[in-house]
Amino acid sequence: MAGFVTRFAPSPTGHLHRGHAFSALTAFAAAEAAGGRFLLRIEDIDRTRCRPEFEAAALEDLAWLGLRWESPVRRQSEHMADYAAALEMLESRGLLYRCFRTRREVAQAVASAPHGRMEAFHGAPPPPAEEARRLAAGEPFAWRLSLAAAERALGGFDGLHFLEEGAGPGGEQGRIAARPGLGGDVVLARKDVGVAYHLAVVVDDARQGVTHVIRGQDLFEATHVQRLLQALLGLPTPVYRHHRLLVGPDGRRFAKRDRSETLRELRARGVAAAWIREELGLG
Numbered sequence: 001m002a003g004f005v006t007r008f009a010p011s012p013t014g015h016l017h018r019g020h021a022f023s024a025l026t027a028f029a030a031a032e033a034a035g036g037r038f039l040l041r042i043e044d045i046d047r048t049r050c051r052p053e054f055e056a057a058a059l060e061d062l063a064w065l066g067l068r069w070e071s072p073v074r075r076q077s078e079h080m081a082d083y084a085a086a087l088e089m090l091e092s093r094g095l096l097y098r099c100f101r102t103r104r105e106v107a108q109a110v111a112s113a114p115h116g117r118m119e120a121f122h123g124a125p126p127p128p129a130e131e132a133r134r135l136a137a138g139e140p141f142a143w144r145l146s147l148a149a150a151e152r153a154l155g156g157f158d159g160l161h162f163l164e165e166g167a168g169p170g171g172e173q174g175r176i177a178a179r180p181g182l183g184g185d186v187v188l189a190r191k192d193v194g195v196a197y198h199l200a201v202v203v204d205d206a207r208q209g210v211t212h213v214i215r216g217q218d219l220f221e222a223t224h225v226q227r228l229l230q231a232l233l234g235l236p237t238p239v240y241r242h243h244r245l246l247v248g249p250d251g252r253r254f255a256k257r258d259r260s261e262t263l264r265e266l267r268a269r270g271v272a273a274a275w276i277r278e279e280l281g282l283g
Contacts, residue, residue, distance in 0.1 A: 003036070003211055004030075004031060004034035004035070004036025004037070004211055004212060005031075005036055005037045005039065005208070005209050005210050005211045005212065006027045006030055006031050006036065006037070006038060006039070006210060006211070006212045006213070006214050007027065007038070007039040007040065007041050007205075007208065007210055007213075008023065008024040008027050008028070008038070008039075008040055008041070008062075008067075008069075009040075009041040009042070009043050009201070009204075010024075010042065010043065010058050011042075011043045011044065011046065011049075011050060012042060012044055012050045012051055012052070012054035012055035012058055013046065013049040013050055013051070013054060014054060014262075015054065015057055015058075015061070015262035015263065015264045015265075016057070016058050016061045016062075016262060016263045016264075017261060017262050017263060018246055018261070018263070018276070018279075018280065019216070019245065019246045020058075020061075020263070021061075021065055021263060021276060021280060022243075022246045022280045022282070023214070023215060023216055023243065024062060024065065024067060025065060025067070025277060025280060025282040026214055026243050026282065027214040027215075028067050028068075029282060030212065030214055030241070036211075036212075037070060038067070038068070038069050038070070039069060039070055039074070039208055039210070040059075040062070040067075040069040040070075040073050040074075041073065041074045041075075041076070041204060041208070042055055042058075042073060042074070042075045042076065043076050043197070043200070043201075044075055044076055044077045045076045045077060045193060045194070045195055045196075045197075045200055046193070047077070047193070050077075057264055059073075060264075061263040061264060061267070064263070064267060064273050065263075065273050065276065065277065066273060066277070074204065074207075074208060076195075076200055076204065079203075079204075079207075080194045080195065082203050082207060083189075083194060083195035083199055083200055083203055084194060084195075086199060086203050086233055087143060087188060087189055087194075087195065087199065089233065090145070090188070090232060090233070091143070093153060093232075094146075094149055095145060095146055095149045095150055095153060095232060096143045096144065096145060096146065096188065097123070097124065097125035097143075097144055097146055097185075098125060098126075098131060098135075098141040098142070098143065098144075099123050099125075099141060099142045099143075099144045099185075099187075100126065100131075100134050100139055100140075100141045101123065106121050106123075109121060109123075120181065120182060120183055120184025120185075121184040121185055122147065122148075122184050122185050123144060123185050124146075140190070140191045140192065141190075141191055142187045142189065142190045142191070143187070143188050143189040143190070144185040144186065144187055144188065145185055145186050145188050145225075145228075145229075146185055147180060147181060147184065147185055150180070150228060150232060153232065154231060154232070157178065157179075157180055157181075157228070158177075160177065160178035160180070160227050160228060160231055161175050161176060161177055161178060161227075162175075162176055162178060162223055162227045162237055162239075162240055163175055163176075163239045163240065164176050164223075164240050164241070164242065165212075165239055165240065165241045166214075166217075166240065166241035166242040166243050167217070167242060167244075168217060168220040168242055169217045169218075169220055169242075172220070178223070178224045178227040178228060179224050180224050180225050180227070180228040182221055182224050182225070183198075183221070183222075183224065183225040186198055186225050197222075198222065198225055198226055198229060199229060201226060202226050202229045202230050202233065202235055203233075203235070205235075205238055206230075206233075206235040206236060210238050211238055211239060212238055212239045212240075212241060213238045213239070213240050213241070214241045214243065215240075215241075215242060215243070216242065216243060216244075216245050217242045217243065217244060217245055218245060219242065220242045223240055223242075246280070263276070
């Protein structure tokens, strides 16, 4: 397939595990099958958790698996100006507002939804005088995308769709109507972090010419708000292929927070990369 470009984009907040290997190998195999390009991106905007040693280990693990990627590798921390420009564009159009609520306050607001239903957070900017007072006091805030303002800007969300060539967690496939409201007024930046995941990923994919986003089903719902951001910023929409999540013997998906066995540990035990690829069905 001419012009096929995909990527693998780990965050260096820990060592890679089998789940990462499955996702990376799946994307790499798709690029090879299409005669396309495979890119590696390091998503290191979380400066409190990302570590250079984890990035170095990830590169070693991926090379050990037999993956090859183009240089230079895009590191998000080196492109904050790109995200700032996108944020400024959205802010200048009145699509963002400053939210001074803490994470706990937002969680409490969501939990107190009527009829006991958990709902996405929808907020509003504080009155101008209060906002000025809080800014003068140096209070931290988050830039949130106003769904109401975005809907007005686009004349509704009915025209937003994306193509799913894999499958969502509910078996969703084909041309899918985007439902940006699922995420509510999402955070796009914080005072202490120049950009949040949703904004960075759509800017990165556009900058790198990514035509196919191949990733796990845990990120399927994120596609809805990312499709909205693509429309608001005038960016192209890639084709999406969400793949199944790899689970361990206990039926739980592999995750860093659960101390899943890492590729680094498997290598130390003398496990061969070919065995891992075979185990994952990608030999």
